[in-house]
Amino acid sequence: MVNAMAISDAESVVMDVLWRKAPQSAEDVVAALAASTDWQEATIKTLLNRLLKKGVVSAERDGKRYLYRPLLKRAEYVHSESKTLLDRLFDGRVAPLVAHFSEQRKLSKKDLAELKKLIEELDHDA
Amino acid sequence: MVNAMAISDAESVVMDVLWRKAPQSAEDVVAALAASTDWQEATIKTLLNRLLKKGVVSAERDGKRYLYRPLLKRAEYVHSESKTLLDRLFDGRVAPLVAHFSEQRKLSKKDLAELKKLIEELDHDA
DNA sequence: CATTTGCAATTACAGGCGTAATCTAAATAT
DNA sequence: ATATTTAGATTACGCCTGTAATTGCAAATG
Numbered sequence: 001m002v003n004a005m006a007i008s009d010a011e012s013v014v015m016d017v018l019w020r021k022a023p024q025s026a027e028d029v030v031a032a033l034a035a036s037t038d039w040q041e042a043t044i045k046t047l048l049n050r051l052l053k054k055g056v057v058s059a060e061r062d063g064k065r066y067l068y069r070p071l072l073k074r075a076e077y078v079h080s081e082s083k084t085l086l087d088r089l090f091d092g093r094v095a096p097l098v099a100h101f102s103e104q105r106k107l108s109k110k111d112l113a114e115l116k117k118l119i120e121e122l123d124h125d126a
Numbered sequence: 127m128v129n130a131m132a133i134s135d136a137e138s139v140v141m142d143v144l145w146r147k148a149p150q151s152a153e154d155v156v157a158a159l160a161a162s163t164d165w166q167e168a169t170i171k172t173l174l175n176r177l178l179k180k181g182v183v184s185a186e187r188d189g190k191r192y193l194y195r196p197l198l199k200r201a202e203y204v205h206s207e208s209k210t211l212l213d214r215l216f217d218g219r220v221a222p223l224v225a226h227f228s229e230q231r232k233l234s235k236k237d238l239a240e241l242k243k244l245i246e247e248l249d250h251d252a
Numbered sequence: 253c254a255t256t257t258g259c260a261a262t263t264a265c266a267g268g269c270g271t272a273a274t275c276t277a278a279a280t281a282t
Numbered sequence: 283a284t285a286t287t288t289a290g291a292t293t294a295c296g297c298c299t300g301t302a303a304t305t306g307c308a309a310a311t312g
Contacts, residue, residue, distance in 0.1 A: 008269060012214070026289075042272050045290070050269090064279060065289060078215050079230055082223060085211050088138070089204050094227050095240035097208060101220050102248055104205055114221035116245050122228055122238060134299060152259075168302050171260070176299090190309060191259060 007056060007077065013037065014047045018057060019074040023067035133182060133203065139163065140173045144183060145200040149193035 007015060017032045018024060024032070026048055030041050048068055051057045059066040083092075090096040098115070101107050107115075133141060143158045144150060150158070152174055156167050174194055177183040185192040209218075216222040224241070227233050233241075 006268095010270060039270090040272060041289095042274090043270075046270090046272075049291075075226075075230075078226060079232075081211065081215060082226065083232075085207060089207060093237050093240075094224055094233060095237045095244065098220055098224065098241060099244055100201075100204060100208065102244060104201075106205075106209075107220060107248070111219050111221045112245070112248060114219075115224060115241070116249065118221065118225055118228060119238070119242050119245055122233070123242065132298090136300060165300090166302060168304090169300075172300085172302075175261075185260095 007051070007054070007072075011047050011051055011054075012077070014044065014051060015056070015070060015072070015074075015077070018068060018070040022069035023060065024069075025062070025065050025067055027065070029068070133177070133180070133198075137173050137177055137180075138203075140170065140177060141182070141196060141198070141200075141203070144194060144196045148195035149186065150195075151188070151191050151193055153191070155194070 013033070013036075014029060017029050020032075021028075026041075026045055029048065030044050033039060033044060048057065048059075052059055052068075056072040057068050057070050059068050061067075086092050086094065086097060090100070098107075101111075139159070139162075140155060143155050146158075147154075152167075152171055155174065156170050159165060159170060174183065174185075178185055178194075182198040183194050183196050185194050187193075212218050212220065212223060216226070224233075227237075
């Protein structure tokens with residue numbers, strides 16, 4: 001068990017919708033996902049319920065339906081996912097990952113420019 | 127299905143052993159994992175077999191046993207895992223990941239120094 | 253040869269995941 | 283008041299995973 005309460009891939013797609021905007025009803029979420037997935041309504045409701053059970057979203061009654069909102073913050077999720085990957089593959093550090101991508105020539109101009117700027121700022125800060 | 131032929135977490139631990147040294151017999155792999163896991167021999171053999179079935183390791187008879195070696199290269203695996211994560215969480219680019227870690231103040235001195243050097247080299251190269 | 257032994261192959265089994273269909277209770281319409 | 287619609291809750295189901303135990307077979311040994 002790598003993660004105490006892991007969010008599955010499909011579940012994270014639903015979280016993304018709630019991170020973009022909250023609270024939302026199940027129907028809202030279904031509507032938001034209609035374009036990008038071909039999941040049935042029932043599927044999305046299942047995912048919402050599993051997320052509820054995992055304690056990472058809350059549901060507040062609103063008339064006949066519920067309004068869902070994320071309890072887990074996106075930054076937290078992003079961080080734990082990233083850290084898990086860095087730990088597994090890059091000895092827990094960021095630089096080796098960047099090195100890997102540069103070796104594979106998979107750094108875009110944009111990436112390079114941004115990285116350069118970032119590093120300069122950090123350097124200046126420190 | 128995100129990955130055509132995904133390697134599970136437990137399986138990747140076995141791959142790690144083979145990436146470090148190949149070929150190795152099942153017994154070698156068991157020995158290598160004795161320190162870091164408490165998996166039974168049978169478990170490790172199951173994992174080897176699943177990896178075989180997935181076509182990411184090969185087995186060559188060596189007397190009564192087999193010698194296993196990875197067919198998938200570590201760099202390929204690392205790349206696909208990293209790319210999947212970057213795509214999911216950072217719009218497919220490296221810089222935002224670095225930015226995230228710097229915002230969370232999770233960049234070590236070492237990371238910073240390495241990144242700086244890397245960027246300089248790349249800049250110089252380009 | 254017959255038997256033990258060392259490996260690999262097969263089988264097991266519960267829980268999670270992707271993907272829903274169906275059931276039920278509440279609200280609304282007739 | 284009853285019928286219908288609607289939304290959530292329950293149930294389903296096959297595949298993957300983690301974690302093995304058991305079986306089968308070939309080689310070594312008595």
